[in-house]
Amino acid sequence: MNEKRSVWEYEDIVGRGLLEDLESLAEHIPGSVQHINATYTGGGVAEILSSMIPLFKGLGIETDWNVIRGDDDFFSITKSFHNVLHGRVEDAVDIHAYKHVSVLDDLERQINELNQRKDMLETYLRWNKINSEEMDLDYDVTFVHDPQPAALIDAKQKGNWIWRCHIDVSNPDALVWNFLKESVSKYDASVFSTPLFSRPDLRIRQFLVPPSIDPLSDKNIELSQSEIDSVLDKYEITQDKPIITQISRFDRLKDLPGVIDAYKLVKKRIDCQLILAGGVAADDPEGMGVYHEVMKKADGEADIHVLLGSPPFTDIEINAFQRASTVIMQKSLKEGFGLVVSEGLWKGKPVIGGATGGIPLQIINGVTGYLVHSVEGAAFKIANLLKDPELARKLGENGREHVRNNFLITRHLKDYLLVMLSLEDPSGIIRL
Amino acid sequence: MDFIFHKARYQFELTGKKARDLHEFLAVIKEVNESSIFNHIYHALLDYHLLPLEYPNDFAYWIADVLHEPVLAERLANLDLREFHDLEMLRNRLINIIEDYLAMHDVTSRAGIGQEFHFVRCISVVFPTRYAVTNMNEALDILKEIDLDSIFYYFVASRLLGGGHYRLLSQWILENDSHELMEKLDNLYPYGFANMNDMRNEIIRIIERYFWEHL
Structure with missing residues (x-):
């Protein structure tokens, strides 16, 4: 190089x-x-x-x-x-x-x-x-x-x-x-x-x-609305209702079933859709099993989009999923630093995450997003943000500034x- | 004589000391490096959030959030830092507040794994900026545009951690202007300002008012 x-x-x-x-x-x-x-x-x-x-x-x-x-x-x-x-x-x-x-x-x-x-x-x-x-x-x-x-x-x-x-x-x-x-x-x-x-x-x-994160990389660079639309069209996702997104590997520690449960609780009150997009690590024999469990749990739910990146999603696609979202989730049970949180915050989105690993350094509770400890807690915070776009905008704005100062x-x-x-x-x- | 503005950037280093409860916390406060006390009390001044955080320093935040002792946290949050001209005075005040609290309260809460308080010190790397001035009028213009790290360095870090540049600034002002202006700046302490930008505005106001009164 x-x-x-x-x-x-x-x-x-x-x-x-x-x-x-x-x-x-x-x-x-x-x-x-x-x-x-x-x-x-x-x-x-x-x-x-x-x-x-x-x-x-x-x-x-x-x-x-x-x-x-x-x-x-x-x-x-x-x-x-x-x-x-x-x-x-x-x-x-x-x-x-x-x-x-x-x-x-x-x-x-x-x-x-x-x-x-x-x-x-x-x-x-x-x-x-x-x-x-x-x-x-x-x-x-x-x-x-x-x-x-x-x-x-x-x-x-x-x-x-x-x-x-x-x-x-x-x-x-x-x-x-x-x-x-x-x-x-x-x-x-x-x-x-x-x-x-x-x-x-x-x-x-x-x-x-x-x-x-690098704000000039494909994963984080600004995208035009047409670029975002084109990615969502490719995966047959409409943008006529709010989108909740979690980008993560199919891994038990990412608590994807918990994200679906939280979504289902919200869905009873507010019409919305869920994107779960990620891959399976080549060295993780459980990954495909988790993917199939998630698919089964999402079965019959037209507004849950479980997307397996195979071949892996491009960075532009990940970027587009995040930018199309109203709320971003990272409801991990255990996490490393969890830089995907900063990716979401940088795009001006409020992020709801588990209080584990490096997530609390990125999500300042009530300032840049919310830290949650349960399915019910996640559902409550998602609903709040969907009902109050001004609050979501404010948290997203704070999150972007937090990342600008600390995680670029x-x-x-x-x-x-x-x-x-x-x-x-x-x-x-x-x-x- | 030209005056060259300096600034510092800070690198954080673990001291290897951590606390799980208030007794351990107090023991470490008594012995930890001064730059760790400085870091945990003052660094929030350089953090910018559009919404105010509940507590202005790391000690208060941890005691409230992890040990669930909000009364003690509020006492540590409301330190009047104008009282402290060096970090040993500040350390002694922290010790007194915590010891007084422990004398009156049975504090048994203990941080869970991963919630310990890690004492972190800051390393100051001090270097010259491209800003050089020959008189107070030029200095005033520079103060309006120089970044907040320089303001923090001169009016907070250099006074408490050492580095000598606040003393050099004082000497330069005394040579170029007056003892009276320097006294006003000497009395400026960072807490009481929501952020460093507010502190910058107050410095500019003091200098402009001084000039106006001495036209």
């Missing part, structure tokens, strides 16, 4: 002050910067880096983005790492499954598991070593994203190394975390999205940098520059 992008393309969105600051801060970044993660495409990290790297370059910072390679075994293992670090033991599957070791488990089973895990950990380390031998690691600042490449730190040659953790590791599988911690502890600093996702047992500096890529870029500069001096006041 060699293209540059000027931060000044964002001037109409964020104003001059921040952009001038980005230029001032960038002048003091020492030398070259590298970002390393596991993939160029797919997933939130790749999406953010796709926007971020050209901006780094546009600021005149010599920046490279490289990904590690590995075989199917390696990526299957790191997927399991992700799941058990994220506290999603139920998602760890097949031969690579990890489980929390319980004192009640019988000894033989524990030994088998530990042996199996030992093989996996060795595979993980072997692929990190292969990558470290193949990659150029001679940079002044190296950001390593998430667990997959974390052990590259063993080949550190120079500069500051920062481990950027995008996932929630507050309640991990102890064995996997302790293994990973061996590597992470060797970094100069770490970065977490929120204090809720951090670790008390990590002795290196821990900075806070929430993730962000330009703020994210500023934070990374500040983290790099903060490493130079632990005193707390850095004078440039």
